[in-house]
Amino acid sequence: MNHRLTAVAALALLFAAAPAAAAQDGDAAALVRTQALSVLPLHAAFGFYAGDYERAVSPTVTAGIGGSYFSMGEETSEFGYSSLEGKVRYYPSADPLRGLSFGLTVGPTFLSAKDDFETDENITALGVGFEIARSHLMGVDRRFYYGYGAGFKRLFMVSGEERGAETAIPTLRLSVGYAF
Numbered sequence: 001m002n003h004r005l006t007a008v009a010a011l012a013l014l015f016a017a018a019p020a021a022a023a024q025d026g027d028a029a030a031l032v033r034t035q036a037l038s039v040l041p042l043h044a045a046f047g048f049y050a051g052d053y054e055r056a057v058s059p060t061v062t063a064g065i066g067g068s069y070f071s072m073g074e075e076t077s078e079f080g081y082s083s084l085e086g087k088v089r090y091y092p093s094a095d096p097l098r099g100l101s102f103g104l105t106v107g108p109t110f111l112s113a114k115d116d117f118e119t120d121e122n123i124t125a126l127g128v129g130f131e132i133a134r135s136h137l138m139g140v141d142r143r144f145y146y147g148y149g150a151g152f153k154r155l156f157m158v159s160g161e162e163r164g165a166e167t168a169i170p171t172l173r174l175s176v177g178y179a180f
Helices: 002-015
Strands: 022-025 028-031 035-039 048-056 061-073 078-090 099-114 120-138 144-159 166-179
Touching: 035 144, 048 078, 048 166, 061 099, 078 120, 099 144, 120 166
Parallel strands: none
Antiparallel strands: 022 028, 035 048, 035 166, 048 061, 061 078, 078 099, 099 120, 120 144, 144 166
16 A cells, blocks of 8 residues: 555645746736646545545646545454546536536545455456535635535456446545645
8 A cells, every 4th residue: 555655745746846827817826726636535534545636737627536444343354445536527617626617536545345254355446536616715815625526436347256346335525625
């Protein structure tokens, strides 16, 4: 799991290398935030840890990465889930990080299960998803970011006993973070 977290951190640092831009609108300067780093705090209360990094790449499109991790069970029975996804969101209002967005996600998903009979199963799947979300920037400097949305992700099993199988899972996003 550590190598996945290291990869997420490295990609986030690469995206964050460019500074936020300032735009002039008539006489007043409008702060433009082009990047957001967020976590899903309500999910964490249930043991599901997730975070996203998003960066504007055009006036209507953002690109980013997201990662998640979940594990539950006891010594004799356990289930684990982790994923790393590339994300692209389209903002029809041409105001990235604010308003309604339609997104696509793709990336590997790793599932593991251990039952009472000491049977271990590890599955790697390719996840391809769709999301409808809404994002907001608040505060005097527009640095407080929050977003919410829902969608579905189709998992195409590429390894393990379930190889070749497909399944769909719902996704839910309630994130808060920092825009810069």
